[in-house]
Amino acid sequence: MVDASRLRVVIVGAGPRGTSVLERLLARCALSPGGQPGLDIDLIDPYPAGPGHVWRTDQSPLYLMNTPSFFPTLIPDQAMSAVPLTGGSFDDWRRQQRSLPDSDLTAAETAELAALEADGFPSRALYGRYLRRTFAALLEHAPSGTTIRVHATSATRVRAAVRPVVSAGALPGAPEQTAAGQFVVELADGGALAADHVVLALGHLPARLNPHQQQLAASARKLGLRYWPPAVPNDVDWDEVPGGEPVLVRGMGLNFFDVVGQLTQGRGGRFEATGEQPGEVLNYLPSGREPLILAASRRGAPYRAKAALTTYYPQGVGLRFFTEEAVSALTAAGIQPGFDQDLWPLLHRDALWAYYCTLARSDDGAALRSGFLAELDTLLSHSTAAGSGWEGDVDALVARSVPAAFRLDLPGLARPFAGRSFASHAEFDDAVETYLQADARGSAAGETDPVKMAIGVLNAGRAVIKALVADGGITGESWLGGLRGWFEAFVEGLASGPPALRMEQLAALARAGVVRFVGPDPVFGVDPEDGTFTAISPWVKAEPLRARSLVEALAPANLVLMNRSPLLEGLLADGLVRPRIMIAADGEPVVTSGLEVTAPPYRPIGASGGRTEGLYVLGLQLSSVQWGTAIAAESRGKYRSGYRTLQDADLIAADILAS
Structure with a gap:
């Protein structure tokens, strides 16, 4: 039986952002342990709590972070009224592990930590280990009177549990909205949770293909070709990409280097140092199991690599005018x-x-x-x-x-x-x-x-x-x-480019003939007579390049109306949330990528125009009111935006506990 005297909070998504909300709730509860009601927190995620989907500890060590060790943190280190109960930045954890490692670290993780410096780029799996350990420490330091439960399943629906009432801020004549304390969260395993408040920290969601991608996928099915749609790289079985033949790879952003790594080093190829000048410091020794990678992007080349710096922003130059x-x-x-x-x-x-x-x-x-x-x-x-x-x-x-x-x-x-x-x-x-x-x-x-x-x-x-x-x-x-x-x-x-090591590796792969490049502004198609995918650049005067395999080196689209999440689709259908619409310069309305929300603490606006009380949004689905929502919080951030996601989590926690 539910104890109505206790505050019930459900956090959907137990990755870094969901964990940040947990951390802020616990820190704020500890400020006044005698004055807070009992607090029950349920976290829902089919992936391990802490790492979540993207930072799982069982993924290939070839997947690297895009920020150096000194950058990311889950635990706030400034601008918070409630002091953290435990933990520190990733770099704090890295230094601690080098002197006093956790007993459950693997030999590979210990070796990586031994070689990793503050300005080095850790594997995502190692960062996931930090997130997992930090989550565990939060459970160990939870204030008395607080219960925390983790549900290793998916949330399939968030629905109103009782009769709706009018919310503050509803437009005149608008239908009634949901009052706080009246949600039921339905789970994929058949369970259900009652909640006074629900936090949506959903992270990356599966998405529908755009029309051109749908055409390529349909052609692949018809002609017996192989097509890999946009995906989180660790979700793909790269062994299914055939070796010894061409494969077209579309997109040369960050996912591109993940794909290339799995199709080269991941198949037994090796890089060896040559001791030459930057740009030519590596040679690649193929295993013979690689495909011929035909790389294509609008620019014709990958993102530029990050500079070798000891700080995230240069120290010798800075902002003089745009301050x-x-x-x-x-x-x-x-x-x-x-x-x-x-x-x-x-x-x-x-x-x-x-x-x-x-x-x-x-x-x-x-x-x-x-x-x-x-x-x-x-x-x-x-x-x-x-x-x-x-x-x-x-x-x-x-x-x-x-x-x-x-x-x-x-x-x-x-x-x-x-x-x-x-x-x-x-x-x-x-x-x-x-x-x-x-x-x-x-x-x-x-x-x-x-x-x-x-x-x-x-x-x-x-x-x-x-x-x-x-x-x-x-x-x-x-x-x-x-x-x-x-x-x-x-x-x-x-x-937003990769570590410089990736540029060195790609240059070595090009010299070895393992990677070739299509050209700028490529056009992709299908030749039904030849039974191949084709790619051609208007700037390269040559025949199209052909392959029977095509990989989209892209993450799933972060567009709320393109999502394939039963949870988000249900929230949209039930009118508890809606996408944000902006007016372009020509006066035309444009449906944007994210949800429409209030000012922080980011309660969603429902279909009627009133805010949905008791429901909060954090992370990627805020992409219509925030810019650059995917990057981690910055340890000792120089600019306010560096720790914005932690502040957002703190405001959500404050609003929940104030109720």
């Missing part, structure tokens, strides 16, 4: 800034200054004429108003001062082969290998490389933008047309 103070001044003046006209001009200045300052300190910058930096500083600082003509003045200064080979071309960084044609696939392969080698050299140079420092400043600017977006400080037209319209893909290709 949090400058953005606050805009909002204080009553301006809801637009991205293209108000924000990008400031960040563009910072990228230029970081690049040319770094160039001037290098050997390549020795030819800069005297006074160049002073003139550049004057032009950049003269006016921050839109339309001031500063860009033309800077271009003129650069044209007369900087040799053409050393001028910054930001669009060219993101599209390195734009406007170039290639006479053959071999010619394009050579061009990509040259690009990979140059990018690896730039990463190795770290703070002395002008390109990497310009990218580092763009990455810092991205952190400021994330905070601005989460605070509701950007127009809908600007979100759709500028931020999501062009800047997101631009900056991700520059600043």
